Amino acid sequence: MAAPAEVDTCLESFELYQADSTFYILGTNTDKTLWRLLKIDRMEPSELNIDEDCTMYSQSEYLDLLKVLDEEHRSTGGVNFVTNCCGIIGFIKFLGPYYMLIITEQRKIGAMFGHPVYQVTKTAMIEVSNSKTRPTLFNSKDENRYKKLLQTIDLRKDFFFSHSYHIMRSFQKNFSDPQEGWDLYDTMFVWNEYLTRGFRKVLKSTRWTVALVYGFFKQDKVTVSGKDIMLTLIARRSRHYAGTRYLKRGVNEEGRVANDVETEQIVYEDTLGPRQISSVVQNRGSIPLFWSQETSKLNIKPDIILHEKDNNYEATRLHFENLRRRYGNPIIILNLIKTRERRPRESTLRQEFDKAIKIINNGLPGENHLKFLHWDLSKSTQRY
Incomplete structure (x- = not known):
């Protein structure tokens, strides 16, 4: 099986801090032994200025780092804790400043060969600008209307992700055609591809973001002939030419069909050591003609x-x-x-x-x- 990207620095939990001029995100691995730092500038609200510290900090160094950052910003109120989070969904800009979309709560719904799979249970939208740099356009009716429209999208329903497994790809692809890197988000099954595009191009990394897949994930253990068998069913819905029934039918000029869904059934014996794995992939979609x-x-x-x-x-x-x-x-x-x-x-x-x-x-x-x-x-x- 393909090794997940950037395993040695795979970040799974995060802490968001704010200073007057900068947002700081500290990310850590599963056992909180390694930490990394991400800086987001708040002084240019119409631009997305991000910088990743290449240093990996230990637990004690992480605590010292917080003290140093707080000292640097003491004249403007120091560094204050905002929230814990599980990853960045992306950044979006309407007419005013940028906003950062984050997952603040997650629920484990299964595991792929030891890699946890989560469902989104709570999100937050954080304005990047501060009170001094916030543009006057921020209070416009259109800006607020766009914000409310975005907030009507319920990411708690049918969105799932994994920090350390490429859940947007089938097991067959992960095994036979292993790939790593930030361009994996370009697949048709990552629904926040656009929201993370600028961020990924700057950092050339996906450590800080999660790839949201929309569809269905269900995992259960059954006993067959005295053996524990793990059965996993995954449905991945394409982000291209998606829409509700009747409103989206047929194909578009690019060859994308409405409601394109890849369904994968994975079966293996739930035991330690080498195992045989069966993965069957099917695809369904609207009839590829122009019709409505x-x-x-x-x-x-x-x-x-x-x-x-x-x-x-x-x-x-x-x-x-x-x-x-x-x-x-x-x-x-x-x-x-x-x-x-x-x-x-x-x-x-x-x-x-x-x-x-x-x-x-x-x-x-x-x-x-x-x-x-x-x-x-x-x-x-x-x-x-």
Whole structure:
């Protein structure tokens, strides 16, 4: 299995302190034997000025460091403790100053081969500027409105992360194609990629941030033939072209489909020492054509509208090229659209999808052909 990035300095808990001109974040490893320091300038609120101290401090040196920092800022009130936190979600700027989003509470929901996995249970938004450098725009109605909109997003629901395991990647990828570094956040399954982008480019590190994955994580132990078997189910939802049902359907021009979800099932014997591990990965998503549905509370099954604006099925082809890069060959498409309907709805998409696959396959070498399987799920589960 791939070793997690930066294990020797993996930071898992943090303390936030503030001085008049600077925020200080002190991060430490699991057993609190090593500490590192991050400085965030508060004097230029419209700019994100961050500096990471390359020194690793011991527990005693960490206490001495706090005393030194407090002495440096004594003339302006010293250094004051703000909060404990579990990692930085990212930084955001509307019309005024930057804000820092942090996780202040977490709950352990499982572990991946000894690496804890957590759910977000509480967050905070910290304004970077101070009372002197806060721009006059801060009190504008628009600024407050944007802040309230952001705060309506409930990160406590269905977001999970790990400090020391690349939970945004499948076990298969972590094992067969190990990668490390700050660019891992660029994956489609890290929902705070944009919020951490500037921060990561400056530090070239992910020590201080967490990669939030949106979806489902469930882990349980079962007994089979006297053996303890660990069963883990992970669903990772793509951040690209995401949206609620009916409002987001089909594919966009970049080949991203609505509600793209990677599901991974991991099974292994819960024992010490070498073990056999099974990881099965499947992908689901909206049918990669340009189509939509009108939302209506009165119509349970709204009409399907097929938009004929991609005669060469370029977006559909891009979608399957993306799948091939992510998972390799062969690509097997299981089409669950109905074959028989009293009034054509889904069957319209079925015919168009079949046509698209044939045209795409005509331009591919045999070994790259898409394998298209039709299965009418409704018809197959009917009771006779």
